[in-house]
Amino acid sequence: MSExxxxxxxxxxxxxxxxxxxxxxxxxxxxxxxxxxxxxxKKVSKGLLFSSxxxxxxxxYRRSNLINIDIDLQVNELPMHDVNDELxxxxxxxxxxxxxxRASEREVLFLHxxxxxxxxxxxxxxxxxxxxxxxxxxxxxxxxxxxxNNHEAKPLSAVxxxxx
Amino acid sequence: xxxxxxxxxxxxxxxxxxxxxxxxIKSSMLDESKNKDTxxxxxxxxxxxxxxxxxxxxxxQNMRKGFFTLAFILVMLIxxxxxxxxxxxxxxxxxxxxxxxxxxxIADVVGSDFxxxxxxxxxxxxxxxxxxxxxxxxxxxxxxYCSLANQLAxxxxxxxxxxxKKSSLFITPLSEEVRPFSSSVNNGxxxxxxxxxxxxxxxxLLSENTL
Numbered sequence: 057m058s059e060x061x062x063x064x065x066x067x068x069x070x071x072x073x074x075x076x077x078x079x080x081x082x083x084x085x086x087x088x089x090x091x092x093x094x095x096x097x098k099k100v101s102k103g104l105l106f107s108s109x110x111x112x113x114x115x116x117y118r119r120s121n122l123i124n125i126d127i128d129l130q131v132n133e134l135p136m137h138d139v140n141d142e143l144x145x146x147x148x149x150x151x152x153x154x155x156x157x158r159a160s161e162r163e164v165l166f167l168h169x170x171x172x173x174x175x176x177x178x179x180x181x182x183x184x185x186x187x188x189x190x191x192x193x194x195x196x197x198x199x200x201x202x203x204x205n206n207h208e209a210k211p212l213s214a215v216x217x218x219x220x
Numbered sequence: 221x222x223x224x225x226x227x228x229x230x231x232x233x234x235x236x237x238x239x240x241x242x243x244x245i246k247s248s249m250l251d252e253s254k255n256k257d258t259x260x261x262x263x264x265x266x267x268x269x270x271x272x273x274x275x276x277x278x279x280x281q282n283m284r285k286g287f288f289t290l291a292f293i294l295v296m297l298i299x300x301x302x303x304x305x306x307x308x309x310x311x312x313x314x315x316x317x318x319x320x321x322x323x324x325x326i327a328d329v330v331g332s333d334f335x336x337x338x339x340x341x342x343x344x345x346x347x348x349x350x351x352x353x354x355x356x357x358x359x360x361x362x363x364x365y366c367s368l369a370n371q372l373a374x375x376x377x378x379x380x381x382x383x384x385k386k387s388s389l390f391i392t393p394l395s396e397e398v399r400p401f402s403s404s405v406n407n408g409x410x411x412x413x414x415x416x417x418x419x420x421x422x423x424x425l426l427s428e429n430t431l
Contacts (some may be wrong), residue, residue, distance in 0.1 A: 063243060065237055066236050069236065070236075083238075087248070088244050145227060165228055166232060
């Protein structure tokens with residue numbers, strides 16, 4: 057039972073992390089969502105936990121602008137290198153590239169690539185249409201690849217300097 | 221699975237709650253011990269199916285709400301439908317009475333004696349009982365067989381003693397078709413109709429308006 061709970065909480069944390077891309081914020085999100093579910097008389101499931109985390113994240117964003125989900129890099133203006141799936145990228149590069157994506161873009165990538173959700177399942181969770189999810193998934197992947205290519209073209213130190 | 225998916229998967233798999241934070245969350249869970257029984261192992265373990273399950277739960281709730289709303293609307297609509305249907309039936313009955321009244325009156329029995337006419341109209345299987353107040357107010361001109369609400373009826377042509385206006389009194393057995401109108405009055409532009417009944421007969425008196 058304890059292992060199951062741990063596993064569920066870790067899944068919830070990763071989902072929260074995909075949304076806010078900050079460890080501390082993600083920890084708080086999953087903690088708050090977990091407590092919220094426990095105080096309600098609902099059966100705890102991964103879907104419900106994800107849904108609760110998502111609602112809390114949106115609520116927090118509405119209350120303050122601490123969570124920036126509207127960062128939108130003008131990807132089309134970046135030089136396009138050959139996008140190759142075999143490209144090896146460092147963890148830092150991926151971390152940085154993901155930080156440049158919007159929360160909704162990270163979310164759809166996480167749910168699809170990590171959790172293995174189908175477009176229909178993502179559509180249910182995000183309350184959007186399957187077509188919207190598919191196009192968002194395509195655009196997010198393309199954007200991430202472009203950022204990674206652009207990042208690889210720059211020295212890592214230069215990228216780190218931009219972030220700070 | 222593409223390299224991009226693998227990269228993302230590896231990246232996110234490396235992210236995890238610290239053991240301290242995990243314990244912190246779990247200890248808060250113990251505080252909420254009253255709700256511990258709501259955690260169902262079967263739902264938690266089924267990781268992929270678990271995601272839509274909560275939505276299925278929600279959709280079941282929505283379906284239940286929708287069902288009750290629909291049932292409530294239907295229950296509210298039934299009396300309305302009955303009222304509308306009764307209104308239509310009454311409209312049909314009035315039309316039938318007016319049409320019978322307007323038809324050229326070819327009497328099956330001619331006479332002014334109510335008792336004699338009652339005896340002469342032997343084809344009907346009910347006793348024609350003309351109310352006393354009708355006998356006092358009207359002269360009888362004649363009578364004929366007709367139909368009303370899909371059953372055999374008698375039409376008496378009457379002449380108002382005061383206004384000299386023609387009226388028609390329809391008498392037919394009291395049936396379910398006419399029972400709902402057995403105590404009502406309808407005032408139209410050209411005609412006024414009055415309906416009543418006794419234990420076995422239904423009466424409809426149609427009078428031409430004096431205006």
